[in-house]
Amino acid sequence: MGFLCSFALSTQFLLLSSSLFSTILLTNCLPSNHSNTTHHHHECHQHESYALLKFKESFVISKYASYNPFSYPKTLSWIPSTDCCHWDGIQCHELTGHVIGVDLSSSQLYGSMDVNSTLFSLVHLQSLDLSDNDFNHSQIPAKIGELSQLKHLDLSHGNENTFSGEVPPQVSQLSKLLSLDLRSYTLDPLPYDLINNLQLKPSTLTSLTQNSTRLKHLCLSFVTISSSLPHSLTNLSSLQTLSLYKCELHGEFPLGIFHLPNLTVLNLGGNQYLRGMLSNFHSRKLVSINLPGTSFYGTLPTSIENLTYLSWFAISNCNFYGTIPSSLGNLTQLAQFHVDDNGFEGKLALDMFWKLKMLNTLDLANNRLSLFLKESAVNETTLPPIQWLGLGSCNLTGEVPTWIMNLTSLYHLDLFHNNLHGEIPYFLFTLENLTHLHLAENMLEGQIELAMLSRLKKITFLGLGGGNRLSFIEGKTVPI
Template sequence: MHPLCHDEESHALMQFKQSLAINDSASSDPSAYPKVASWTVDGDCCSWDGVECHRDSGHVIGLDLSSSCLFGSIDSNSSLFHLVHLRRLNLAGNDFNNSEIPSEIRNLSRLFDLNLSHSFFSGQIPEAILELSKLVSIDLRLNSLKLQKPGLQHLVEALINLEVLHLSDVNISAKNHLELLELEQNKLEGHIPKWFMNMSTMTLELISLAGNFLTGFEQSFEVLPWNKLSSLNLNSNKLHGSLPTPPPTFFDYKVSTTNSPEKSQKGNIPRSLANCAKLEILNLEQNKIIDVFPSWLGILPDLRVLILRSNGLHGVIGKPRNNVEFPRVQIVDLSNNSFKGNLPLEYFRNWTAMKNVH
């Protein structure tokens, strides 16, 4: 037999119920129904629909009112924020009338799962959310929210336990002046969304999304939109489709996939790379690139690392046209391709920079 619900928590839940209206049009899910309709003042709140209590202490630790036909505003005085033992809060699929997320959400410091998706919240995501350090999963998608202060990187860095972050349709582009964005090994999955492509287009210099489960870009484009970008690392994702074309400012370009070969990046090596006069590192390993040896990259004056292993490169590697091709190259990996014949000895004579590898 579980302990009875605490009076103050039962009262807080009833107040929260009474602060909102039940409206069938507030939830679009065909299976939606008003869970709070069965709540009664004289009942044990631990047995109420959508309420989960700790089996020993009786404190309310879970509240799932997703698709419950709730309509109305949530403000800073909401009794919801009196439920300080909550670990899971799901209010998805309701209509909170364009409420802003109150800063009082910081009171729910034990939360590790927060879902406010598709619930007509609006405005700025409060900085107070950074104080919810136990959060493992956040879902804020399909609202009219903005993430400006804190910015995306600050959010990810502050919430060190975060594993799942859903921000589809959240505006993070306005007033954003990031120069460096590193989101490596954060279990990000799916397409890189459109809003990401509009973020800090005039200031971003380095992006690393390596070690995730990204499949490509949601929006197609000819050239990456960041004017000052010099380094892009998309290694160890599940990318497929065409390779993105970098701007001429690039010096470090890494794109590889953990996909099976039939789902990897496809196509040729972008010829626009020849315009990247500052390019020092080019790593396109383990993609499905079908091309011949890119001797045209030999004009790049600063290229030091060329890794093209595990692709579909084929044909004969011809002799260099002159003795200044690849003047600074130090590391070349062409293994696991389908080349024919031998690598001309002239390359070894020309690649004198290899003697200076430290």
């Protein structure tokens, strides 16, 4: 059973482009609850059927209540005269018939959560998924703590979380929890920052990490915590996912978290005042390290070359410095590499990245790097499928590299503020997926036919000024 946790990102970093969201799945941080067990030895208990029907009655169906485009009203199958163990989203224990799973994710439910909801009488519940419904900014009831058998709790939402107020301290009493998801997440960039509607007291977070010692997945992105992280997190040896994007965290990040043996996903981006260094990694299972917009600092540890499963590495707009080790070229699973807006320096051979056959985003912009290109070493037939290429302010010299013409999926190209000269090559206008082309502040010259520009039908940003000596002429398109 797979666990995937998406990384909700702010408008500033919306992980830098919409293409990045092609790698982010609109999935739960929790395991899917497989409802409708094929065979039951016992029918649903009458009092549990009644409790579910009363819960259903407290909500109306609204297609606007769910963010997922594939949402549908699961409770329409909840008919009193039928066995509730066969209702959509309900799972019963095979032997006892007790309801142990309620999965109403993306069910178009709209209404307020009653503090005395009959839902909390389902004391045998092991999994509760109410994600992606609209709870009209009501609070999470304290009675959630009475569901002592809960292993999986998901109250997340695909836009701003529709629960509001303080997360009840009683959540920390759920000692059997394996996964807790209270985050906001989104599949597409939004024109605004998500609002943090939920708050989690530091004392509740500390108690949770002390009592729920079996936690594997903790997803609290966009939940306001406003504190440093408790060191008790370093004792969660089963932890696989820690997603705390934009939680207003501050202080020093506990380095021991990097030593957790099963850590797979670490998402701390958007916490401007959270400081820390990339310690030696004890878990070789890390798939994603996401730290953009934090105050993390220091050099890249040599142990990063051991992260053979690493797919996502984003440390944009931090305080890192030193060199970028060439051994990163051995991370064959790397798809996203964002180190822009730091203090990295030194000469760097760009062809080290050509070995990364999964790479679709490479952003090295705005460091103190000096990139050089072994043009003769570029095998144009085996370039990675790069869609986003950020090489602004990288001390590039010479003409615009011809190998770029082979990046046919490219939609973001930033060569801003380099030492490029010569004419703008016609092949750039054959990259029909380009939405962003930034060539300003170079030494480019020559004439550009307006008809050529018109070939870039998807372009939304075009930067050609500042230092370049270009002129525009009308004319027929030159064959390419």
